[in-house]
Amino acid sequence: MAQQSFQTRYGSPPMSDDDAACRACCGQMRAHWDERPHARLMVVASTPVVEAFGGGVETRYLCLECGHTLMHSTGRFGQGWH
Ligand SMILES: [Zn+2]
Numbered sequence: 001m002a003q004q005s006f007q008t009r010y011g012s013p014p015m016s017d018d019d020a021a022c023r024a025c026c027g028q029m030r031a032h033w034d035e036r037p038h039a040r041l042m043v044v045a046s047t048p049v050v051e052a053f054g055g056g057v058e059t060r061y062l063c064l065e066c067g068h069t070l071m072h073s074t075g076r077f078g079q080g081w082h
Helices: 023-030
Strands: 041-048 057-063 069-073
């Protein structure tokens, strides 16, 4: 007999510690905007930025290593890795 259990799966809550970034991410944040994303970064979203905010494209990456989110912009303002 299959008994239904009411186990609620919360998964693992995302750790939002700034310290949680792995070594590769720390290096990426200091990298030149022209640098390629490190091997464990996965593109989550790519958003064009309006001209008033410098234009370019803002790409959000998720690190598969540490779960850290990194932003990369190609616009005139805030160009680089964040
Ligand atoms: Zn990382």
